[in-house]
Amino acid sequence: MATQTPPAAPGPRPTQRVDKWLWHARFFKTRGLAAKLVTGGHLRVNGARAGKPARAVGPGDTLTFPQARRVRVVRIEGLAERRGPAAEAQALYHDLSPPEPDPSPAEHVGGGHAGGGRAGTAVSHGPVRAGKGRPTKRDRRKLDLSRPDPLE
Known part of the structure; x- marks a missing residue:
């Protein structure tokens, strides 16, 4: 053998x-x-x-x-x-990664991720100019007045 x-x-x-x-x-x-x-x-x-x-x-x-x-x-x-x-x-x-979940419409409230908030949270961004592009100086002042003072 x-x-x-x-x-x-x-x-x-x-x-x-x-x-x-x-x-x-x-x-x-x-x-x-x-x-x-x-x-x-x-x-x-x-x-x-x-x-x-x-x-x-x-x-x-x-x-x-x-x-x-x-x-x-x-x-x-x-x-x-x-x-x-x-x-x-x-x-x-x-x-081999699991596919990314499709973002739900609730995650895009406020115009996407540019607001700096976490995904999935609805954040109020003050005066909104729907579809009008960049805010005017007047809109910026209104936005600044609506935010709390950081020193308070």
């Missing part, structure tokens, strides 16, 4: 620094921002916290990190030699 030898491994798994991969995949504008996320302890690779930007990642790894008020979960599909166009970057990963 002959013993079978297991097939030889095709070689070492190709890997890349996680900060470099996040930058190549266009999740961050600069590699420094990606590194800051990693050193801050906000990135998980396969469920374990990645402590250093030099952490090696490769195809098959799952990354979890916060980005733009949501948590992103992506599976690495490939590595890149350069930071290419968006279409090339999107081919590097498969997005």
Whole structure:
């Protein structure tokens, strides 16, 4: 009876620094921002916290990190030699993040998120000039008078 030898491994798994991969995949504008996320302890690779930007990642790894008020979960599909166009970057990963919920009409009371309030809260912004663009100086004065004095 002959013993079978297991097939030889095709070689070492190709890997890349996680900060470099996040930058190549266009999740961050600069590699420094990606590194800051990693050193801050906000990135998980396969469920374990990645402590250093030099952490090696490769195809098959799952990354979890916060980005733009949501948590992103992506599976690495490939590595890149350069930071290419968006279409090339999107081919590097498969997005496993849950879809963003559609904002309800109640969240847009007051003209959107420009009021500085939290999403989902109805905030009165004083005199409103519906569809008339920028407020006049008179409207601004009325708005300033309707706000409480910060020193009181």
